[in-house]
Amino acid sequence: MKTIYFDNNATTKVADEVFEEIKPYFSELYGNPSSMHTFGGQVGIKIREAREKVAALLACDPGEIIFTGCGTESDNAAIKGTLAAYPNKRKVITTRVEHPAVLSVCRDLENHGYTIIELPVDRQGRLNTSQLEEYLDDDTAIVSVMYANNETGVIFPVEKIAELVTGKGVIFHTDAVQAVGKIPLNLSKSNIDLLSLSGHKLHAPKGIGVLYVRKGTRLAPFMLGGHQEGGRRAGTENVPGIIGLGRACELAAKNIEQENKKVRRLRDKLESAILKRCPDCMLNGDKENRLPNTSNISFEYVEGEAILLMLDKFGICASSGSACTSGSLEPSHVLRAMGVPFTAAHGSIRFSLSRYNTDDEIDCTIEKIPGIINRLRELSPFVAK
Amino acid sequence: MWEYTEKVKDHFFNPRNVGEIEDADGTGEVGSLACGDALKLTFKLDDKGKIKDARFKTFGCASAIATSSVLTEIIKGMTLEQAAKVTNKDIADFLGGLPEQKMHCSVMGREALEAAIENYRSGGRRKHHLEGRVVCNCFGVTKKEIERVIRENDLTTVEQVTNYCKAGGGCGGCKGEIEKIIENIQGEKAGKVLETTPRWAGKLTNIQKIQLIQQTINEQIRPALRADGGDIELIDVDVDKVIVALRGMCAQCALANITMRDLVEAKLREFVSGEICVEEAKDAPGEQGDKR
Numbered sequence: 001m002k003t004i005y006f007d008n009n010a011t012t013k014v015a016d017e018v019f020e021e022i023k024p025y026f027s028e029l030y031g032n033p034s035s036m037h038t039f040g041g042q043v044g045i046k047i048r049e050a051r052e053k054v055a056a057l058l059a060c061d062p063g064e065i066i067f068t069g070c071g072t073e074s075d076n077a078a079i080k081g082t083l084a085a086y087p088n089k090r091k092v093i094t095t096r097v098e099h100p101a102v103l104s105v106c107r108d109l110e111n112h113g114y115t116i117i118e119l120p121v122d123r124q125g126r127l128n129t130s131q132l133e134e135y136l137d138d139d140t141a142i143v144s145v146m147y148a149n150n151e152t153g154v155i156f157p158v159e160k161i162a163e164l165v166t167g168k169g170v171i172f173h174t175d176a177v178q179a180v181g182k183i184p185l186n187l188s189k190s191n192i193d194l195l196s197l198s199g200h201k202l203h204a205p206k207g208i209g210v211l212y213v214r215k216g217t218r219l220a221p222f223m224l225g226g227h228q229e230g231g232r233r234a235g236t237e238n239v240p241g242i243i244g245l246g247r248a249c250e251l252a253a254k255n256i257e258q259e260n261k262k263v264r265r266l267r268d269k270l271e272s273a274i275l276k277r278c279p280d281c282m283l284n285g286d287k288e289n290r291l292p293n294t295s296n297i298s299f300e301y302v303e304g305e306a307i308l309l310m311l312d313k314f315g316i317c318a319s320s321g322s323a324c325t326s327g328s329l330e331p332s333h334v335l336r337a338m339g340v341p342f343t344a345a346h347g348s349i350r351f352s353l354s355r356y357n358t359d360d361e362i363d364c365t366i367e368k369i370p371g372i373i374n375r376l377r378e379l380s381p382f383v384a385k
Numbered sequence: 386m387w388e389y390t391e392k393v394k395d396h397f398f399n400p401r402n403v404g405e406i407e408d409a410d411g412t413g414e415v416g417s418l419a420c421g422d423a424l425k426l427t428f429k430l431d432d433k434g435k436i437k438d439a440r441f442k443t444f445g446c447a448s449a450i451a452t453s454s455v456l457t458e459i460i461k462g463m464t465l466e467q468a469a470k471v472t473n474k475d476i477a478d479f480l481g482g483l484p485e486q487k488m489h490c491s492v493m494g495r496e497a498l499e500a501a502i503e504n505y506r507s508g509g510r511r512k513h514h515l516e517g518r519v520v521c522n523c524f525g526v527t528k529k530e531i532e533r534v535i536r537e538n539d540l541t542t543v544e545q546v547t548n549y550c551k552a553g554g555g556c557g558g559c560k561g562e563i564e565k566i567i568e569n570i571q572g573e574k575a576g577k578v579l580e581t582t583p584r585w586a587g588k589l590t591n592i593q594k595i596q597l598i599q600q601t602i603n604e605q606i607r608p609a610l611r612a613d614g615g616d617i618e619l620i621d622v623d624v625d626k627v628i629v630a631l632r633g634m635c636a637q638c639a640l641a642n643i644t645m646r647d648l649v650e651a652k653l654r655e656f657v658s659g660e661i662c663v664e665e666a667k668d669a670p671g672e673q674g675d676k677r
Contacts, residue, residue, distance in 0.1 A: 111608050303421065305446035309387060309397065324421060324446035324487075330555070331421070342419040379403055379450060381425040381442035382418060 001315040004361045008201075009150050009178055009294060009352035010319055014244070015203040021247045022205070022240040033237055034228065043239055050246025054210060057180070057249040058195070060187040066211045066229045067242050071177040071198030072101040074211040075144075077222040077233070078173040078194040079105050082142040083114075084220035086171075089141035093117045095127060096337040097151075101196075102144050102175055103333075119145070125154040125285040125338045129161060136164075142171045147179035147195075151321055151334040151350055152285030153294025155183065162191035171217065177201055181252035182259060182291050193217045199241060203354070204248035208241030259355050264292035266362050267353050271295040273366040278373050284340060284348060293353040296321070298335075298344035301383050302376040307349055310372040316365055321348045343382075389447060390481035396451035401458055404440040411509075413501030416493055420524055420551070422449040426497040428460070430505075436460050436468060441497075448487040455479050456494040465502055471495060472537045473549070488549045492534055520562050523555025531563060535570050542575075543567070557612040558634075561647075594657065595622050601656040602629070606649055610635055617649065620666040627653060630666040641665070 005013070031040030033047050048062070055062040068074045079092065079102065094106050096118045106116045117135050120128050127145065136143070143165045148155045158174050165172040173194035179185070181202035187195065194217065199208035213219055213232070225234030252259075274297055275281060284296040299307065304322025311318055321332025322345070330336070331345040340348070351365075377383045389397070409427035416423030422445030431437040439457040443450050456476055460468045473491040477483045483491060517529035534540060534549040543563045547554040553563050568575040589597065602619055610617055615635030621628040629649060631641055638644065650663040 111611070112603050301418075301444060303445050303449070306397070306450060309447045312387070313398065322421070322446070342421075346418070346421050379400060379442060380444040381414070381423055382444055 004314075004316045004357075004365060006351040006353055006357070006361075006365070007317045007319050008354040009153075009350065011200045011206065012203045012354055013356055014200075014205050015248060015251055017251060018204055018244045018247045022244040025240040025243055030239075033239060034226065047237060047239065047242050050242045053246035054249045057253045058185050058187045058212060059189070060212060061215065063230075064187075064212055064215055066213060066233050067237060067245075068209040068211050068233055069207060069238070070209040071099075071175070071196050071201070072209075073222075074196035074198070074209045075099070075101040075173075075175050076105055077211055078196060078219070079109075079142060079144060081219040081222050082171050082173070082194070083109070085218040086141045089139055091115045091117070091135075091137070091140040093119065093132065093135055093140060093143040095119045095121065095145055095156075097121055097125065097149055097334045098144070098146055099150055099175055099177065102146070106144075115139070121154075121337055123339050124287075125149060125152045125334070126289070127156045127161075129157070129164075132161065133164060136168045136170055140168075140170045142173055144173040144175065147174045147176035148183070148291050149285070149334060150178045151332060152296045152338075153178070153291035153352075154285045155179070155289050155291065158192065159190055162193075166191040166193065178291060178294075181249070181256065182293060184256055187212060187214070194219070199245040199248060202248050202252050204245040205241055208238055208245045210245070255355055260292050263353050263355055263357070266357055266359065267293055267295050267351070269359075270351060270353075270362045270365060271297070274369055277366070277370045281373070282344065284335060284338065284344075295351045296335075297349055297351070298340065299347040299349065299373050300344055301380045302347045302373060304331075304347050304349060306376050307347065307372060310376070311349075311365075311368070314364075314368050316368065319350050319352075321350065322346050387447070388484045389451075392455075392479075392481045393448060393451040393483065396454040396480065397447040400441075400450055400454040402438075402440045402454065402461075403442065405442055406438060406440050411501035411503075411505030413497040413499065413504060415496045415500055416445070418444065421445065422490065422493060424449070424453050424493055424497045426453070426456070426501045428501055428505075430465075434464055436463050436465070445490065445493075446487070448483055449490040449493065451480060452476055452483070452490045452494045453497075456498060460498065465505070468498060469502055471498060473534070474537055485545070486548045488538070489551050492550050496530075520566070521552035521555065521559045523558075524551040526550050526552035528566065531566050532570060535567055541567060541571050556614065558614070560612070589658070591622075597657050598622060598627055598653060598661075601653055602649075605652045605656060609648060610644070613638075615644075625658065625660040625662060627661055627663050628666050629663060 029043055031043045033040060033044035051062040051065050054065050092106055092109060092114055094102055110116045122128055145156055145158060145161055147158050162172045171193045174192055175196045177196060177198045180197040193214045195212040197210045200206040221232045223234045228234050228237060280300040282298050284298055303324060304320030305324035308320050321335050335345040335348055406427040406429050410430045411428050413426045425442045428436050428439040439460050441453040441457050443453040459471060459479060473495040476494045477491040517527040519525055520528050520531055530550055531546060531552050538549055540546055543553055543560050546552055546563050553560045599619055602617060607617055614633055616632035618630045618632060620630055635641060635644060645663055645665060653661040
């Protein structure tokens with residue numbers, strides 16, 4: 001059975017070009033990039049090139065790129081590193097719909113005496129920033145707002161927020177893990193101070209992330225040891241990961257137009273067919289201001305895990321914000337923050353596409369879904385008799 | 386990944402006895418959309434008083450559907466006396482086991498069966514109602530129900546109780562009470578807290594002591610109170626007397642005294658010094674401004 005992969009916000013396939021590029025760095029070019037000898041030094045040159053490629057995608061200076069282990073590490077480092085650099089400031093502002101890599105950090109800080117403000121979202125998942133200006137005061141160390149939401153794909157007005165926040169002398173961080181490679185970014189013309197990205201969301205391998213640190217931004221080093229990454233993140237470089245990410249960024253820069261057009265067309269085709277063919281279902285999140293690859297649909301009267309398992313039988317991979325998929329009892333914190341009723345939150349499915357998806361895959365899924373939903377609704381006691 | 390047995394998958398993909406018997410002898414409805422799963426069970430008796438037909442309708446995850454399906458298979462042919470003895474463990478065993486965090490599905494099956502039998506015995510008048518005092522308000526779980534899952538499944542921790550009947554899985558406010566129920570039933574087997582021994586045997590300077598008290602409050606006490614929507618503030622330290630103020634939900638809580646003794650004082654004695662005694666601040670300053 002062929003796998004139909006619609007879970008690209010969870011992770012993506014390593015691009016063939018990326019895989020080819022990194023192969024030699026496991027068993028042939030295995031030198032340490034910090035070594036004096038040519039054997040290691042040639043790897044150091046490749047890392048420099050990769051850094052330049054990442055910087056090119058973000059339109060920033062290569063010196064502003066720190067390689068990390070993953071997006072979560074970048075988020076942790078951005079927040080904790082800023083607080084360590086400003087020990088007298090005790091307030092952090094974020095949103096209710098952040099990824100756990102930010103939200104859990106903030107809620108833990110709360111236990112250590114920090115004041116955390118979580119900005120709300122509306123029913124469409126759009127950020128309500130009306131009170132942000134009031135919250136910004138001398139005590140505020142950092143504001144962290146994600147670029148685009150991983151569950152709904154809704155894009156936040158990050159550039160505008162960055163302008164407001166940095167204008168008040170507060171550090172602004174954005175978790176852009178879902179945005180990089182999908183939305184064109186130009187950090188040279190932006191007020192963003194810190195930005196996190198993750199390699200495996202844009203067809204690079206897992207285990208590589210980046211924290212962009214604008215020149216002149218004070219950030220305490222978050223891993224002490226050797227002099228790697230300018231002493232800010234010690235530890236021998238993940239050479240294949242870094243080189244793979246460099247190549248993936250190069251491809252992303254090339255494919256961003258294509259992704260925006262092709263992926264959006266496929267996503268819209270899938271979405272409108274499902275909404276048309278299945279009664280009692282609805283789209284979660286702002287339809288317009290959204291990542292081109294993400295669609296989050298709630299099916300009423302049925303439960304997400306049951307839908308996923310039925311899809312799985314046909315080789316279709318998606319994900320759900322339902323409580324039962326996480327083993328917890330509360331459904332997705334994102335959908336709950338949006339005020340999606342429990343009845344719909346339990347039956348939400350996220351489809352996230354990539355440039356590798358095809359029309360055939362979309363057609364096949366469109367064909368299967370109404371049957372699956374009908375079948376589960378036949379079992380459900382809540383469907384109108 | 387799906388950690389379901391082949392039998393669970395079979396009953397999920399090919400559920401038996403789906404539907405509703407029109408002129409059912411007994412009907413049991415439990416759960417709700419908000420809870421994430423719900424089950425409506427109907428049965429019909431033959432002239433010998435045995436269950437002739439049983440049907441179900443279920444909203445929920447794969448294991449909820451599979452347990453409902455297998456339940457109808459189990460009870461067919463049983464007398465009501467036999468059916469009344471079916472436990473959630475029987476249902477789970479029949480499926481070759483369920484993942485720990487899905488055990489509440491088997492409990493839902495047993496509850497629906499009980500509700501249906503009760504409905505029959507009351508001549509169709511009585512619907513399922515909660516028996517005894519509700520402990521978990523989020524999911525409407527009674528003390529009786531919690532006691533039952535603890536006994537039938539030999540549970541020893543709050544986490545297990547949550548997995549089996551959802552109690553404690555919402556706001557978490559009832560976790561302390563669940564702990565006590567477990568202790569009453571299981572005695573020594575209950576997930577015992579270690580004997581409190583002061584971590585700092587040596588003499589602390591006043592500043593060290595105050596810092597340690599603040600650290601203990603931040604790391605050990607505040608998270609527990611936050612789970613219940615409350616908070617705590619350190620007001621003053623006078624030799625071994627620690628003065629604190631409870632905030633948020635804790636401020637109005639009728640059990641504040643117990644919180645003070647069993648949590649605040651116990652933790653401070655454990656981590657700072659066995660001599661500590663805690664007092665609540667009189668005329669504490671009011672609520673702090675908008676936090677979250």
